[in-house]
Amino acid sequence: MNEEEILELYGLDPDTRHRQQIREFLQQEIENQEAVHHEYLKTLCIMLFCIGNVEDTGLIWQAKRKNQDTGSYIDVQLLCGASYEKTEQPMS
Numbered sequence: 001m002n003e004e005e006i007l008e009l010y011g012l013d014p015d016t017r018h019r020q021q022i023r024e025f026l027q028q029e030i031e032n033q034e035a036v037h038h039e040y041l042k043t044l045c046i047m048l049f050c051i052g053n054v055e056d057t058g059l060i061w062q063a064k065r066k067n068q069d070t071g072s073y074i075d076v077q078l079l080c081g082a083s084y085e086k087t088e089q090p091m092s
Contacts, residue, residue, distance in 0.1 A: 001040070002039075002040050003039045003040045003042075003043040004045070005063045006022075006025065006040065006043055007043065009030045010022065010047060010051065012043075012046065012047065012050065013047075014047050014050065016036075016050060016051050016053075018024050018047070019053065019056075021083065022044055022047050022048060022051075023056065023059060025044055026041070026044040026045065026048065026059055026060075026063060027059065029041045029044060029063070030062050030063050030066050037079065038069060038073045038074075041063055041066070041070060041073075041074070042074055043062070043072060045060045045063050045064075045074055046078065046079060047067050048078075049078045049080075049081035050081065052061060052081040052083075053081070054081075056081065057079050057081075059081075060074070060078050060079055060081075061079060064076070064079075065079075066069065
């Protein structure tokens with residue numbers, strides 16, 4: 001799957017009922033060491049950001065830390081889809 005297909009399937013602001021499937025796609029992409037383009041990975045992170053569950057912060061962080069390229073490519077703001085306050089609280 002690529003970013004165009006995932007956007008066609010779920011849209012940029014997906015329904016929360018698709019959250020688990022999006023999380024699975026993101027986990028697979030994090031584990032895919034052959035991926036050289038990271039637009040699909042970033043699109044999945046944006047989708048989870050839009051859904052806004054604080055529980056997804058760790059998975060988005062894993063995507064950001066996948067390698068040096070994704071570290072720069074995945075914006076740190078995507079970690080706060082549930083709001084800064086809700087994201088910060090579990091880490092305190």
